[in-house]
Amino acid sequence: MRTVRTAFLLLSCWTAYQAVAQPTAPPKALRKPLSKVSAAGYRAHVQYLADDKLRGRLPGTAGYQLAVDYVISQYQKYGVLPAGENGTYLQTVRLRRxxxxxxxxxxxxxxxxxxxxxxxxxxxxxxxxxxxxxxxxxxxxxxxxxxxxxxxxxxxxxxxxxxxxxxxxxxxxxxxxxxxxxxxxxxxxxxxxxxxxxxxxxxxxxxxxxxxxxxxxxxxxxxxxxxxxxxxxxxxxxxxxxxxxxxxxxxxxxxxxxxxxxxxxxxxxxxxxxxxxxxxxxxxxxxxxxxxxxQDVESYNVVGKVPGADPQLRDEYVVHTAHLDHLGVGAPIEGDSLYNGAHDNATGVASLLEIAGVYSRLKEKPRRSVLLTMVTGEEMGLMGSAYFARNPTVPKNQLVANINTDMPTIIAPLLSVVALGAENSSLATPVAEATRMMSLSVEVDPEPAQNRFIRSDQYSFVTQGIPALHIKYGNKTADGRHNLSEQVQQWRARYYHKPQDDLNGIFDFEAGRQYAQLNFLIGYLIANEPQRPTWNAGNFFGERFAK
The missing domain is CATH 3.50.30.30 (Glucose Oxidase; domain 1)
Structure with a gap:
């Protein structure tokens, strides 16, 4: 119990430090590439992925394959190299219902x-x-x-x-x-x-x-x-x-x-x-x-690589993940049976595609390589990420960190974030630095009862001993009420895992743009750090899985 209390105190101190730390601008080499991330571009990705023709992106269906093809086309556009099996962007995931x-x-x-x-x-x-x-x-x-x-x-x-x-x-x-x-x-x-x-x-x-x-x-x-x-x-x-x-x-x-x-x-x-x-x-x-x-079907994780620049570190990998799948067609609600999954998780996929765009505009890549990995079967129980974390398409011991993006819930201006899992490892440092660059504060989880840390794909990497985190919304609001979690709960009741989660719902694509920039900065800082991330001494997850 002492370990968890210590972690909580460290996170509290880190949060308090964030509240008073002075903002710092991103390094000059990153400013122009970052500035090209646009709310309009972000929205365009979400619009395609949540379109009715993709039929809810259920793994093993033609609609999911359209999503796969779209991601590959964007990787190719941005010069992201294939890092799947046999020289392709794909890792086959054999799903059994x-x-x-x-x-x-x-x-x-x-x-x-x-x-x-x-x-x-x-x-x-x-x-x-x-x-x-x-x-x-x-x-x-x-x-x-x-x-x-x-x-x-x-x-x-x-x-x-x-x-x-x-x-x-x-x-x-x-x-x-x-x-x-x-x-x-x-x-x-x-x-x-x-x-x-x-x-x-x-x-x-x-x-x-x-x-x-x-x-x-x-x-x-x-x-x-x-x-x-x-x-x-x-x-x-x-x-x-x-x-x-x-x-x-x-x-x-x-x-x-x-x-x-x-x-x-x-x-x-x-x-x-x-x-x-x-x-x-x-x-x-x-x-x-x-x-x-x-019922057995084949689905795919889609894996792209941005090669690192350092001869000694380019064979280590920072992994960004977002799940590409959603629920397909199901029980009708209010006359609609198509579960488009616009927030869940077209927004997360859009974030990684915008991150690919930033890397395409960098004159010099970071020291380590970066994997942009869209995983399948998250809605089925973290299946695609669990398979990839156990059987990565690069040497497993060369995976140094995972940054997951799942349903950032972009329904209001982004003023603060929760870095789920960062308190367990040295990943808290790049999170603190990146949020300062973005003039954002870091908060403790406003919804601990949701158990969000073990409910998304970052947990698949944690169980393989790899430090991981997941950036979610904080509680800060522009009106000073600081009750965004209450708004999110109301949103969730209306839209989460329902056909109503389509492009006609509530969106703040400027917040999506900032999410993409923030996740890029965190990954970039990790990829450029000379030392690979480490679990905090005595941390429960590090002790349980890293050994």
Missing amino acids: AFTEPGATLQIQPVQGPARPLTYGQDFTFYPNPAETSTTVTAPLVFAGFGISAPELGYDDYAGLDATGKIVVVTRQEPRQFPDAVRLYNTDLLTVLQTAARHGAVGVLLAAVKPNVKPPEPIKGLVSVLNAGGKVEVSRTYSGAPLRIVGSISAAALQQLFSGAATDTTRALAALRAGKPASVALLPRLAATQRSRY
Whole structure:
């Protein structure tokens, strides 16, 4: 906890420093190239990418391919070199949509008496298995509290618990004793599944604790990424062998599973709320069956390179990312079923294309090389970025930093920003310098409950040990009320992930122009710095992933 408190104090000091620091102009060599970034050019990119003819840019569709072709044409226009596979701009990402077929079963097999079947949709649901079309599992049960195993933090739900060959039952309650960064990582579904698999579990059931609440139906068509050999490489709901069954159960089903155990749900859940592990072996066995079906499509990350100028550093890379995909065509809202994704994330793509334009106008490139990477499948669970971060088209150990741009929400003048993740590493320094050049202030996140740091593509790089950040709006407003987050919440309710997110919505393209300039400056400064970025000493993410 001391690490996170220290990070917060550092960020607070950094924020206070920003508030009083004097603005400084960008270096002379950057001023003219930066001045050519225009609100009109930014808008033109958004207008094309959010056009109805792209049909919402769903990966694997003709509309997504139009977006790919547009990005490539812009890269070529600006002299950005191909940095994908086989001398192209493309990295193939094989996406698998998996569906649970009707007829899944789950039976409680008590020590004595007949088996008791549970009802799908009422008592349990299953996530589809992206690696097995037909799954049958019969196994003992253990209850593992939150499903957290972090002995270095003084907490371990698996301490003294033998989960090998068993189905692990966990609650999706959130622990109160952990700071935000620790809590977000440890309660992330993928972390819970990976922890269970590491302890030898064959299945995980996520238990509801509120009565009369049905288990949630998994999102239809959960997506994974396959590697070249056809094996699951990336998934949010499957972590590989030995894990074979993942699902949810109701509070009533949880009580049945505790029948005859050394404790009951009331005491176990009370202990968890008090911050104490309440793990216990459960007496029944479970027999589960399910069938899964798949739809496989090929999509693409689009990767371009601006070569660095320093012979010693040009083989290191600063990676800008923005996701190119959106939701395609879906359920109609107010008579419209086409999800154009103008803010989410045509604006982010426009930012990177404008950054490409700045680099095309530089007389001298920075020391390191820069990758401009448009990723696929973000809306499907950070699929494209996760695949690229694991399997980059350049040597992985040469990736030094990631700067992600996802839905900057350009609905008002840009006066302040939040640099999500910069407080974890030395990236705070170029952010501070770049914002001074832009006469912007840096604030702490006005919406910490949104968990934005782990919800976009920068997190894929963090989990591979690469320092990363994501520039979002701050709270400062021209009228002095400093309540932009409230305006954004109102905007989100009306437009976010809805067909209404098209070019007819609310935009401030001057703010978009500034976002592009700011992200360029941050990347340029990192690319020109002699030392590669480093995680702060004792930082939770650095300690967890960089080693």
